[in-house]
Amino acid sequence: xxxxxxxxxxxxxxxxxxxxxxxxxxxxxxxxxxxxxxxxxxxxxxxxxxxxxxxxxxxxxxxxxxxxxxxxxxxxxxxxxxxxxxxxxxxxxxxxxxxxxxxxxxxxxxxxxxxxxxxxxxxxxxxxxxxxxxxxxxxxxxxxxxxxxxxxxxxxxxxxxxxxxxxxxxxxxxxxxxxxxxxxxxxxxxxxxxxxxxxxxxxxxxxxxxxxxx
Amino acid sequence: xxxxxxxxxxxxxxxxxxxxxxxxxxxxxxxxxxxxxxxxxxxxxxxxxxxxxxxxxxxxxxxxxxxxxxxxxxxxxxxxxxxxxxxxxxxxxxxxxxxxxxxxxxxxxxxxxxxxxxxxxxxxxxxxxxxxxxxxxxxxxxxxxxxxxxxxxxxxxxxxxxxxxxxxxxxxxxxxxxxxxxxxxxxxxxxxxxxxxxxxxxxxxxxxxxxxxx
DNA sequence: ATCAAGACTGTATAAAATATCAGTCAATCA
DNA sequence: TGATTGACTGATATTTTATACAGTCTTGAT
Numbered sequence: 001x002x003x004x005x006x007x008x009x010x011x012x013x014x015x016x017x018x019x020x021x022x023x024x025x026x027x028x029x030x031x032x033x034x035x036x037x038x039x040x041x042x043x044x045x046x047x048x049x050x051x052x053x054x055x056x057x058x059x060x061x062x063x064x065x066x067x068x069x070x071x072x073x074x075x076x077x078x079x080x081x082x083x084x085x086x087x088x089x090x091x092x093x094x095x096x097x098x099x100x101x102x103x104x105x106x107x108x109x110x111x112x113x114x115x116x117x118x119x120x121x122x123x124x125x126x127x128x129x130x131x132x133x134x135x136x137x138x139x140x141x142x143x144x145x146x147x148x149x150x151x152x153x154x155x156x157x158x159x160x161x162x163x164x165x166x167x168x169x170x171x172x173x174x175x176x177x178x179x180x181x182x183x184x185x186x187x188x189x190x191x192x193x194x195x196x197x198x199x200x201x202x203x204x205x206x207x208x209x210x211x212x213x214x
Numbered sequence: 215x216x217x218x219x220x221x222x223x224x225x226x227x228x229x230x231x232x233x234x235x236x237x238x239x240x241x242x243x244x245x246x247x248x249x250x251x252x253x254x255x256x257x258x259x260x261x262x263x264x265x266x267x268x269x270x271x272x273x274x275x276x277x278x279x280x281x282x283x284x285x286x287x288x289x290x291x292x293x294x295x296x297x298x299x300x301x302x303x304x305x306x307x308x309x310x311x312x313x314x315x316x317x318x319x320x321x322x323x324x325x326x327x328x329x330x331x332x333x334x335x336x337x338x339x340x341x342x343x344x345x346x347x348x349x350x351x352x353x354x355x356x357x358x359x360x361x362x363x364x365x366x367x368x369x370x371x372x373x374x375x376x377x378x379x380x381x382x383x384x385x386x387x388x389x390x391x392x393x394x395x396x397x398x399x400x401x402x403x404x405x406x407x408x409x410x411x412x413x414x415x416x417x418x419x420x421x422x423x424x425x426x427x428x
Numbered sequence: 429a430t431c432a433a434g435a436c437t438g439t440a441t442a443a444a445a446t447a448t449c450a451g452t453c454a455a456t457c458a
Numbered sequence: 459t460g461a462t463t464g465a466c467t468g469a470t471a472t473t474t475t476a477t478a479c480a481g482t483c484t485t486g487a488t
Contacts, residue, residue, distance in 0.1 A: 009464070028242040028282050031445055043467045048447070053464080067281035067445055067474060068242050111327040117424045136423070138350040144424070209350070209421040210331045210358070223434070245475055257437045262477065267434080281444060281475055 008059060014039075015050045016059055019070055029070035088112050090124045090142065110142070110208075117206035122147045124208070125158060125167070132156070132167060135182035137207060143167060144206035149199070156204040161191055167204065222273060228253070229264045230273055233284055238334075243284035301325040304338040304356065324356070324422075331420040336361045338422070339372060339381070346370070346381060349396035351421060357381060358420035363413070370418040375405055381418065 022030040035047035063069030121144035151170040168179035179189040236244040249261035277283030335358035365371045365384040382393035393403040
């Protein structure tokens with residue numbers, strides 16, 4: 001059982017992956033015929049209808065009447081010689097109870113040198129929400145995370161509590177742990193570790209933001 | 215025999231630049247017709263012969279009989295040669311009047327893929343001060359900058375004004391340009407471009423922070 | 429002065445690619 | 459149980475694209 005973050009069917013995900021692959025290896029989107037060859041379809045309409053479905057779901061954009069008129073809305077994958085096959089995994093949605101680095105959570109890889117951060121980053125997490133706004137952590141930012149099961153007061157941590165994964169400032173007083181937001185609009189989460197489990201997944205060791213407003 | 219990239223004519227360089235531009239902005243190579251439209255050619259053969267010339271000189275590869283069958287041998291367009299394979303230069307203190315990318319300003323190189331950002335980053339600047347705090351830009355952050363001499367309202371820019379280089383939100387009303395901080399403790403800088411010069415050095419296209427507090 | 433290369437116009441056409449119509453088959457959903 | 463959706467086959471019309479052929483005009487080198 002795989003996690004469906006996109007609303008795409010399995011086949012549609014395969015087609016989308018093929019489009020990405022074509023962009024990366026050929027430097028241009030595939031034609032309908034090329035999709036057919038790759039999947040063994042005997043009719044170009046098979047490819048056509050898959051593309052229409054993907055476009056209807058917003059996964060791609062189709063330009064009418066143009067050869068290879070397929071676009072990936074979120075920008076297209078680029079080849080990058082020096083950093084290829086290295087870099088950090090970007091973790092997408094994390095299902096309750098699952099280990100954070102499970103393969104099905106890996107959304108993509110980003111060409112970032114793990115040793116750019118100190119201590120070394122192990123993976124990236126995409127920030128949702130503004131609960132750490134005043135710490136300069138905004139919605140959509142990528143956080144570089146160093147795996148660690150322990151934290152000291154004042155460190156910004158990735159914590160798993162009540163079947164939720166959250167990023168907050170860590171603050172422990174005895175058995176009582178508080179996860180503090182950096183935004184007055186949000187409430188701290190307080191956990192009595194004698195009663196409820198609290199797991200530290202890692203420490204925030206850096207931040208990457210791309211595409212500032214404008 | 216080696217490829218002589220400098221052996222391209224002015225026109226051929228323009229065509230090549232257009233191909234790169236198309237790849238970056240459209241995600242695919244142009245057709246002959248698109249080249250014609252871009253340059254105002256009235257015959258598709260004008261584009262065809264330019265492409266042949268570029269292919270003969272090794273600047274591109276042509277795939278026979280395929281729509282948009284233009285490839286750049288070095289893969290996807292990358293930055294110009296100066297900093298290739300060395301990551302992005304981090305610009306330190308910028309002396310008044312000196313071009314920002316002068317070699318003496320380069321503090322170090324960071325192993326970051328320029329295409330991580332969109333548009334591509336050309337260099338990094340270290341943030342001093344908190345004047346953009348509410349935009350999530352904190353003291354010590356590295357900003358990824360895309361070189362540009364123009365900006366639109368609302369974009370965060372690197373601007374040179376009154377012998378100072380500063381990062382602010384750009385806002386123009388006619389000849390009057392305001393550089394707005396994102397922090398109520400700081401005052402906007404307003405410049406009448408008829409009287410005082412104002413130069414845009416680049417656009418902020420990303421941010422890197424390492425070593426969060428803790 | 430002639431020659432070659434570069435930068436085009438203009439016309440034509442085959443091949444590539446898009447787009448549409450008409451179906452089949454299986455699984456899921458109301 | 460009928461309707462809808464997804465995943466296709468098969469055929470074909472139409473548009474886009476590549477590419478060939480025949481020229482003009484200019485510039486710089488021999």
